[in-house]
Amino acid sequence: MKVTSLIFFTALAMLANGVSAEGIKVGMITTLSGGGAGLGVDVRDGFMLAIAQSGRNDIEVVIEDDQRKPDIAVQLADKMIQSEKVDVMTGIIWSNLAMAVVPFSVAQGKFYLSPNAGPSALAGKGCHKNYFNVAWQNDNLHEAAGSYANSEGYVNSFILAPNYPAGQDALTGYKRMYSGKLAGEILTKLGQKDYAAEIAQIRASGADSVFFFLPGGMGISFLKQYANSGVDIPLMGPAFSFDQGILQAVGDAALGVVNTSQWNKDIDNPTNMAFVKTFQAKFGRLPSLYASQGFDTANLLISALETAHPDDADAFRAALEAAEFDSTRGSFAFGPNHHPIQNIYAREVIKEGDIYTNKIIGIALENHSDVYAPECSF
Amino acid sequence: MSIILIIEQVLNGLQFGVMLFLMAAGLTLIFGVMGLINLAHGSLYMIGAFAAAVIAGLTGSFILAIIAAMAAAAIVGALVEMVVIRKLYGSDHLDQVLATFALILIFSEGTRWAFGSFPLFLDIPNYLSGPVTLPGGIKYPLYRLILIGVGLFVAAGLGILISKTRIGIQIRAGENDREMIAALGVDISKLYTIIFALGAALAGLAGALVGAIQSVQVGMGEPVLILAFVVIVIGGIGSIKGALIGALLVGLTDTLGGIFLPELLKLFMDTSTAQTSGSALASMAIYILMGVVLIWRPTGLFGARA
Incomplete structure (x- = not known):
């Protein structure tokens, strides 16, 4: 039942050329088994495609399966924060799981980039400066x-x-x-x-x-x-x-x-055209909107890492807010509550x-x- | 609320009921004759639907798909009985529940491993699709009428099998006293395998028939399994007649409750509150029905009197 996959990009290359930038660790909790597994698989594949295309080997992604169960998602989040010591969390598909994990994670100083769930409770009074939604608000x-x-x-x-x-x-x-x-x-x-x-x-x-x-x-x-x-x-x-x-x-x-x-495979911009083509070539199926959201989430993260490391929380947050990356949806901007305007x-x-x-x-x-x-x- | 709408909903309830009967019949035979709680019955339903989707995709024939569904479920059922279940007849119910629950997990993840996480395509053939007009101007999908027909036909066939044939006599005898019929020279383990395969084939048939109008995906069997247990408890464990009456009662209560309770509440509440509390009440309706039946007849409608 438990699918644990660790994808390791070691920092060897960095050590070799003596660049001082540290690598970062991303914790992805998503649904890879049970009824809603198709959504989680697409988010994961889109996300990992963007990481692979970036050519960066200093981003380590830890992927865990929440089985669409809030209690398991919370345990996994705890494990990722306490023992894996991740810098950024992402991946959750379902709003009820997001409500269990997101407030808990951002309260411990982690950044959370949502590739799907956008419950209203996290968009209004319950918003948080370290919580960004790359997909949409649920409504x-x-x-x-x-x-x-x-x-x-x-x-x-x-x-x-x-x-x-x-x-x-x-x-x-x-x-x-x-x-x-x-x-x-x-x-x-x-x-x-x-x-x-x-x-x-x-x-x-x-x-x-x-x-x-x-x-x-x-x-x-x-x-x-x-x-x-x-x-x-x-x-x-x-x-x-x-x-x-x-x-x-x-x-x-x-x-x-x-x-x-908010997305379709025929939105006419070079990023989207290339994304649809490479996704199809790599996985043998057309991407879904979930895959595009995973892809955009990873590219947002990569764009922010170009300017700052999550250890410098204020600079990293500002870099995320700027959202200077080529989205599959064309131009992309965050509103004041860190949800997309699109x-x-x-x-x-x-x-x-x-x-x-x-x-x-x-x-x-x-x-x-x-x-x-x-x-x-x- | 017109009379046409009410008749249409009664047909919907009947159709839901006869499909539940296909699941419940196997479950009640297995429980009644072998004393076994088989939680994996829902997996056999899923296997039937997947087999039908695969064969329909390969051959394009819906009839072949239905036959394949029954065959696949019966074969898997017989194998499961011989390899796993046979060791559990002497154990108590908790061991059986644990073992058959493990089977659910194995079948679900095995199916996902083989077919992936995305739902499979299975649709009604063209010659059965579309609505027909019934007397009184009621438009009703042809396929659902056929489901009602198939369900009633299987019910009649099982009734004859149980009451008129030699194997039916053995099944009834097995329910009453399994040591005695073994002593009389009936090969009890072969009888058990046959009953298990028969129950499995009916579950597979239900999975394929219902899969064509719903979705064929991993985990599709478990919600139906819960309802099937409610049906056999209402009908009386071990009774085919009870399973049929129980299934129709549950089907009609669930369908009509979902329509009429919100309408009823609207008489003295505003629309959206009536809608929310009406649908909440409707999802409880079959369990309330079960409670009432059990208070009135603790062994179910047609269960053996203690």
Whole structure:
């Protein structure tokens, strides 16, 4: 069960040429087994690809599997801080695990760079000067879906999400931007696999659009059953139900569905083009948004290391805030609460040859920050 | 809330119920006849779904995929019975739970090792997809109707197997007194392997049929396993008839509860509170049902009277 991999880049070369800069140690806690392993694997692969491409051999990455369990994540974080003595932590996928690990780590003076989870509690009053989120605040993609619904002229949406904090936040995020009325609102069971009952309600509701947030296997089930039900009300959702790993399992049922994402493989900039190409060559699959987030996180870290070492916390923090690196999303900047200010795109699921993937069809929100930023003060 | 919506939801409940029955039937036979708690039954469900996804991918035939799912689950089931389970009949339930729990971990990580962490593709064939219009203008997916049909057909087949055939007589005798039928010359260990393989094949069938409308991924079996245990406790351990009635009760309670409880609460609460507490109550509904049944009949609806 326990996957422990130590990737060692020794500092031999540095000693040889007498450069005085010390190496750094990065602790990555992510999900590599159990239900959500696909996400963690992508973040890890994207991150390690960037480290390898940088050619730096003074960055040591310790990777541990949290099995998607908060208690295990906390134990691993403790071990990384106490015995591995890492300088920077990263890797966590799930918000509930982030809530268990991030405050604990930054309180002990470590830097934390989140490649995925962006719970609202860490973006507003609970923000911390050593916590940076490179992906998004959790509400962002849902807000973008609400904004997209307005631009499409939808006025009667049916919305559904699982009954847990991120699901409730998703519906809140959608409603924050969406200006029409609701044909219905359902909270489903977390982990539910059969949506026949919900689809029947959607059919009976007379809605003109459906917004759903059902990550992982839940989304696969919903999309297949929806396509088979004969209901043809347009669907929208955040990218989490449409990432590269999931789409192949959904198949034709996902075609044409609009989803919102801060990244896609066709964003036209040299960094992204090179990233998609090398990732595919190295791992034999297209990268997902999670892989792009892992890649950007590592490049942010590397860019900050060019100017300062984490031991000099103030200088290192300033270097992270400057975010002077080439992101796969194009220009990249942090807001005052260390969360990204970025475009969020509307994408459509298409088929390229035998592969299902996404194509950008427009910008849903431009230079979007999050509503929690004003509550944050370091 | 129109009458059409209610009928549609009843069909959904029935469909969920008969699929639970396929899982519960094997579980209740194994528990009833062999006295064994088999937590790894959910893994057999997963193996069925993975076998179906692989064969459907290779051959493009859904029928072959279903046959492969049953065969793969039955073979794995028989092997597990001969290699691991056979040593556990004399042990107490805690040892059985530990050993079969270990099997869950081995099967899950083994499957991940072989197929990776990403879900596999398995879909309904074209000739079974899309909705059909039922009398009264109800549009209902054809595939789900077929699931109801398959489930009821298997239930009838098992009923005949248990009540009319020689092996059925041996199974019933085994439930009552296994030393006695061994003394009468029945090869009890062969009988156990056959029952285990039969239960496994039904789990594999359920995994493949349900996998086509849900997702085929590691760990898909465990949530179903928990519900299947609820079903056999409600129905009475060892009773096929109990498993069928219990599965339909659980299926209908779960589906209809999820729809009507939030609607009911909306009469005296605001919409979002009603939605949250309604869905929370609905997820408890089947356990409340189990509690009520156990108070009324401590051995389940069709369990042997103590």
